[in-house]
Amino acid sequence: MKFYSTNNKDLQLDIKDAVIKGLASDNGLFMPENIPELQKKVIDNLKSMTLTEIAFEVLNLYFTPTVPDAKLKEIIDDALNFDIPLKNVEGNINVLELFHGPTSAFKDVGARFLARVLSWFVKDMGQDVYVLAATSGDTGGAVANGFVDVPGIKVVVLYPSGMVSDRQERQFTTLGRNITALEVKGTFDDCQRLVKSAFLDKELNKKIFLTSANSINIARLLPQVVYYFFAFAQLKDKNKDIAIAVPSGNFGNLTAGLIASKMGLPVKRFIAATNINDVVPEYLNTGKYNPRTSVQTLANAMDVGDPSNFVRILDLFNKQLENIKKTVTGYVVDDMQIRKTIKEVFDKTGYVLDPHGACGFESLKTQLSDVEQGIFLATAHPAKFPDVVEEQINQKVEMPETMKQFMDKQKQKTEISSSFDDFKNFLLKKQ
Ligand SMILES: *Cc1c(COP(=O)(O)O)cnc(C)c1O
Numbered sequence: 001m002k003f004y005s006t007n008n009k010d011l012q013l014d015i016k017d018a019v020i021k022g023l024a025s026d027n028g029l030f031m032p033e034n035i036p037e038l039q040k041k042v043i044d045n046l047k048s049m050t051l052t053e054i055a056f057e058v059l060n061l062y063f064t065p066t067v068p069d070a071k072l073k074e075i076i077d078d079a080l081n082f083d084i085p086l087k088n089v090e091g092n093i094n095v096l097e098l099f100h101g102p103t104s105a106f107k108d109v110g111a112r113f114l115a116r117v118l119s120w121f122v123k124d125m126g127q128d129v130y131v132l133a134a135t136s137g138d139t140g141g142a143v144a145n146g147f148v149d150v151p152g153i154k155v156v157v158l159y160p161s162g163m164v165s166d167r168q169e170r171q172f173t174t175l176g177r178n179i180t181a182l183e184v185k186g187t188f189d190d191c192q193r194l195v196k197s198a199f200l201d202k203e204l205n206k207k208i209f210l211t212s213a214n215s216i217n218i219a220r221l222l223p224q225v226v227y228y229f230f231a232f233a234q235l236k237d238k239n240k241d242i243a244i245a246v247p248s249g250n251f252g253n254l255t256a257g258l259i260a261s262k263m264g265l266p267v268k269r270f271i272a273a274t275n276i277n278d279v280v281p282e283y284l285n286t287g288k289y290n291p292r293t294s295v296q297t298l299a300n301a302m303d304v305g306d307p308s309n310f311v312r313i314l315d316l317f318n319k320q321l322e323n324i325k326k327t328v329t330g331y332v333v334d335d336m337q338i339r340k341t342i343k344e345v346f347d348k349t350g351y352v353l354d355p356h357g358a359c360g361f362e363s364l365k366t367q368l369s370d371v372e373q374g375i376f377l378a379t380a381h382p383a384k385f386p387d388v389v390e391e392q393i394n395q396k397v398e399m400p401e402t403m404k405q406f407m408d409k410q411k412q413k414t415e416i417s418s419s420f421d422d423f424k425n426f427l428l429k430k431q
Contacts, residue, residue, distance in 0.1 A: 005026055071120065082100040106380070107143075110142070136160070138384075157182065158182045192308065195212060208431060222259075243269050244257055244376070272330045273362070299338060299358070337362055354382040383403055
């Protein structure tokens with residue numbers, strides 16, 4: 001299978017080059033030339049398959065023959081070594097818990113898979129590969145932990161100063177070794193701009209081998225397709241129409257869901273749940289795409305003003321707004337409602353939501369009809385956001401074991417401005 005650039009359908013690479021490059025040379029994002037369908041007998045059989053068996057069925061359609069079957073199985077087993085359970089919260093509302101990985105957020109799925117695939121692709125290159133990751137909160141931790149100690153790879157995490165939680169920051173500043181954390185005086189969009197500019201800078205690319213690990217890398221996106229099938233596999237009542245609400249920032253997660261749907265996942269519709277950074281819900285309502293500077297919210301990993309995967313969604317629907325609207329509706333949840341939802345759901349059901357999951361729950365609850373089955377994705381563990389969550393539920397949130405281990409280590413980070421020259425000099429000096 002070939003992967004084309006969203007800026008030019010004729011620019012096509014195989015999976016290995018698309019993964020190593022991350023972003024196409026014309027600044028486009030890679031997409032599969034066609035979306036293969038899972039065989040019906042596989043879909044009918046999903047409920048008797050494990051997560052890693054489903055992962056192999058989905059991913060071999062994209063990675064074979066470039067990655068041999070045995071190697072792909074090994075990478076999958078190693079990357080997806082934690083559970084992704086579907087639980088009932090109330091009535092016809094179910095939650096897919098994506099936060100049981102090492103950094104307690106769904107990004108572990110994509111980052112762990114990407115790290116292992118990339119490491120295998122570059123093993124014979126004879127040169128260090130620099131992975132640049134801009135993070136609004138969770139990407140940094142997931143990528144850093146996915147790549148830590150992987151030979152031949154150095155990771156540079158860029159994050160907006162003062163805009164990620166202490167617990168998030170610890171997950172990528174305490175590792176050391178092949179991981180460097182850069183605290184950028186600016187917003188997440190500045191961090192993304194620095195990374196994009198680095199890829200376009202000729203001098204830098206001559207001297208250093210750069211790649212990305214943001215949700216723009218196709219090898220982070222594709223493994224996320226897997227858990228949509230796993231969610232369906234675990235759903236008890238499969239006969240009703242299914243709606244899935246996805247808390248969204250850069251829209252990689254939703255893109256993966258839409259790819260799953262094209263591959264044959266029997267889902268009727270998706271809800272794009274955002275915080276007040278509502279560029280996409282606004283687009284769905286008005287047809288106008290108006291990217292802007294992000295504003296800070298309680299669901300900070302979704303504070304994105306110009307979602308990078310939006311172009312992929314357009315491509316999946318041949319750029320037809322009317323087609324997108326048949327499958328996707330938007331819903332916006334503000335901070336006041338996030339607080340209220342966390343409290344109400346806990347009081348009523350005992351289930352503890354994090355601020356991102358709260359956006360998913362609220363969107364689903366508001367839009368779901370009685371004749372549908374609903375699933376929302378819980379993208380982070382509530383213990384990542386203790387201040388907000390504990391205030392609403394009036395008790396402590398127990399930290400998962402994986403999170404405790406980051407708490408007493410020393411943070412190591414370098415501060416830089418948001419100017420590209422500073423970032424470039426930093427990278428050149430590292431050589
Ligand atoms: C990154 C992130 C999101 C947004 O996911 P996208 O794929 O960028 O839309 C939502 N919730 C959490 C906790 C995240 O870390």
